[in-house]
Amino acid sequence: MGKRDDIIESMVAEAKKLNINISDDLISKVAVGLGPVLYNKDTATVACGQADELNTVKTNFLKKKLGLTNDDAELDAAIKEVCEELGTSNRSKYRVHFYALLAMKFNKEDVYA
DSSP states (O other), X not given: OOHHHHHHHHHHHHHHHHTOOOOHHHHHHHHHHHGGGGGOTTTTBOOTTOHXXXXXXXXXXXXXXXXXXXXXXXXXXXXXXXXXXXXXTOSOOBHHHHHHHHHHHTTOGGGGO
């Protein structure tokens, strides 16, 4: 097994531990889509307390990757919901889970088909 497979396996296990309902297949596809971001501890997580980080998620993921045209308030609310869903006391909000949950929230899983 390669390093990416190990990371995917740990992301699947972490999702189960956090009791978040994301399919193993979607976790795998999001992880592959993230590419090198997975391998850096800093970029592999989302810092919900950093406004610039959340703005990057909104601009680069929701608007560019998913192609959403919803107003910013709706996108910000979805990001906040995912922050809360992953746990306010959880310091490791993995980008794989974060993006998968956002894709599911907006019914955009087909981006990873």
